Amino acid sequence: MLRLSRNPGADTAIKLAAVACAMFAFVFVVMVPLYDVLCDALGINGKTSDIAYTAVPAVVDTSREVKIQFIATNNDGMPWGFRPQVTQLTVHPGAATDTFFYAENPTNLPMIAQAIPSVSPSRAAGYFHKTECFCFNQQPLDGMASTEMPLQFVVDQDLPKDIRTITLSYTLFDVTTMAGGTIAAR
Amino acid sequence: MGDHHHGPAKGLSRWLFTTNHKDIGTMYLWFSFAMFILGGTFAMIIRAELFQPGMQLVEPGFFNQMTTLHGLVMVFGAIMPSFVGLANWLIPMMIGAPDMALPRMNNWSFWILPPGFLMLASTLFMEGGAPAFGWTFYAPLSTTYAAPSVTFFIFAIHVLGISSIMGSINIIATIMNMRAPGMTYMKMPLFVWTWFITAFLLVAVMPVLAGAVTMMLMDIHFGTSFFSAAGGGDPVLFQHIFWFFGHPEVYIIILPAFGVVSQVIPAFSRKPLFGYASMVYATAAIAILSFVVWAHHMYTVGMPVAGELFFMYATMLIAVPTGVKVFNWVSTMWRGALSFETPMLFSIGFLVLFTIGGFTGLMLSIAPADFQYHDTYFVVAHFHYVMVAGAVFSMTSAVYFWLPKWTGRMYNETMGKVHFWISFVGFNVTFFPQHFVGLAGMPRRVPDYALQFADFNMMSSIGAFVYGASQILFLYNVIATIVAGEKVSDEQVWDGAEGLEWTLPTPAPYHTFEVPPKIEATPAHG
């Protein structure tokens, strides 16, 4: 065993100090990435992937129907109009589906928004594949402008049989200042 | 052996520069008592506001500052340093060592505490007030929505954390390297064992708390988004990291308390501790399990059911080694020759009331039921039973038990008993009704409440004032003892007490065991 000091007490102390530093590093280097990896893999916190899914040719499972609900919410201080084209769709797993969300900037100033998706039940997140989503990028809009933001998705055929409803919620955040610097304080 | 020391230095510089474990232990104990009074004052303000429905004394924002500071000061300023003070005084004497392994680091461990707490208390006078987000400081209330004082709160936590880590490193280094020859690990008193295990927990998880507050600092000042959904982060990540620290933290608080009780009960039963080896293994089991149960503080956060089940089962499991310890203490008393001096009263009080807290803990571990308990006064009742009637009673027991050895004077036994009974009654009147209002629907961290909770809240407040007042009696007894208590000179002090510290002169000399003692072949376990 490596001896770091002739004083046995100091030797123990230095090794323990190293453990303490390792635990501090552990938070940043292990806990944060591990949380993201596990959430990604297991869909634990309902977060969907933030990169586009590459669709593979698949047989549509016409024997099954899944209800998809869309929710649009604004976060604190976000003044945009934001709503889904339809609040609900029924889809078959494997079938690529298109829809839109409308956004309008009612102020005179250009702003930038970020839509953050969240899926419920959280374990469905891993089976909800977005091939195209406005949430992958920040959305700039000039003052008084509006836009249609596309969403294309496919529900995986391996979606557990006991999930019949998936709710996809987008929260719209104002990131105009964040895009330029630190979080705007409340 | 020639005494070439000149005895302790005189005046302020003695205390500022001391590297003597007894001096440092004394400073920790006095500091923690002062923090206990400070945290207790915040509690009195809380209970005064909650005496009746309606807002009478403070604004809701200030009330939240009181609940936050009460928690932080009690946990980090009162309870933890008090047990570190005990560790400093007792561990070297109990293992036959002359001092701690790193005496100068020991001095630093203590002396960074007062400035740390001064910084924390000063936030009360800052723009926007002191931290008001609870001692658990969840993001984003503690990041995006926090008052400017949050930055000083973060620095204070770093300072307190460094103190704890240094103290724990010292304790481990001392125990591993400085036991007298013949004192094997399985001959150490249980108090030493519980601190040994606690110190490892501290070294492992205190840095995690430091990581959490550093991430907060980065989110607030450096544009990161660890805990902000807008930037791709997650507020729940904060809770996982915090409670990964937070759950072992509560065992850090209670394990040394278990150690004290394991010394006091055998002494006043005149009978060895029952099941020494089991007690060691049970303590280790509790410590190891404490790493895998953290999310039972988060049952309502929206975890998938598999996660909830895992954490429920793991948490329920901790009841097994904890139960083993309770049964062992009761078996120690069984067929002993009991006497009920003040230290024993507080330890028996611990045994009864901590067990009640343990039962409510088991109820809380049941995830579906916890949906009705979480964030209500039922939880507040639970943790005050285990932390006040548990840890604080144990610390009080320790002070009465070892004060004669430390000072060479006996405290006033009648006053001690009065202190116990007023504390016992006051404590229960304060916290037992909180189970009721919690079950009936009263949330925690609220400055006002619906009318059906009024009677029990008034009762609870009255109990709190009584319990608070009785601590002044304790202070008086301790000071009167030191200044003018009846002198004690037997080494043994208590006829049933076992352990190396009871072989030393009373009061214990400034330097002890400069020559290691001979350890008997088969001593009774401490």
Next chain:
Amino acid sequence: MSIKKSLITAGAALSALPVAALAQNQVNMSPGVTQVGAEIYDLHMLIMIICIVIGVGVFGVMLYSIIYHRKSKGFVPSQFHESTKVEIAWTVVPFLILIGMAVPATSTLLEVYDNDDAELDILITGHQWKWRYEYLNADGENVSFFSNLATPQEEIYNSEAKGEHYLLEVDEPMVIPVNTKVRFLITANDVIHSWWVPEIAVKRDAIPGFINEAWSKVEQEGIYRGQCTELCGSYHGFMPIVVHAVSHDEFDGWMAAKRADKDAQIAAASVDLSLDALMTEGESVYKTQCLACHGAQGEGGVGNAIAGSSIAMGDLGVHLDVGIKGVAGTAMQAFGAQLTDVEMAAVITYQRNAFGNNTGDVVQPSDVAQHKQG
């Protein structure tokens, strides 16, 4: 009768106080008005009774010792100090008891998580310091409204007697039909909140940027009250929840009225109102939304004074900005999204004319709409 049922009956007898909703000095959890809630209550009683039985046993042994094993009575202490058999016994037996508890706990938890196949979905958003409810309608527009504390500040600050539902009353309750599986989708606008109604046995954290789900099927008509259960800032204790469970017919009628309301609101926003009408509505909005921070006489407190304020008596555009967009870095929220144009116009008019301000300004809903455009 099974052992479990006997224990529960015994326990129910023990907690003989009325189980009626929100009874005075209630000491126990209420079984509530849902099946899941009743299961949770049974589980709670089971665990509690097992703990009481074990506690009585352990404390009984201690008490016996305290009485009979005393030095003062001359008792000579034994010296036994270990027994592997006994250690194994009191490790294994509690472990088995825990398994007995874990089985019903698991099945109840799985029920709590059975969120699918609901007949009605409601989006619940926690704000500092009120709730917003949005009924998701598959076909038409969603119905959405805020639910604010209705208890007057005079009651809170002790100048008026407190009403029966002090701190547990709101201006707009959530209304749901009985015997219907309702799914709650829960999120937050700013910080973490938590939505809890004890008698419906639903508690779920509201996390900004994330959606959680919970469900309930209320079996009894009635009014059920709850509170926010996650510290969310100064007024955490002042954002209650009220749920009215009503018959299907009543629910349909209420929903139709709400939809009509919404259309009426849109129409109202284009109509000009009299000063009197604006002042009356404005006073009501002020009391609900502004008074807590700005004072009953506009004297200020946590928030700045409105009486004699340079903002309330100065440039109207600046005043509207403060009300609509809030003030970053302070507790003044952006009320633009929380109030209708009619309400905003009314409260700004009120502030500009009450408390001795007397500017004579009249702000119309269309002024507000125009200002929002910039």
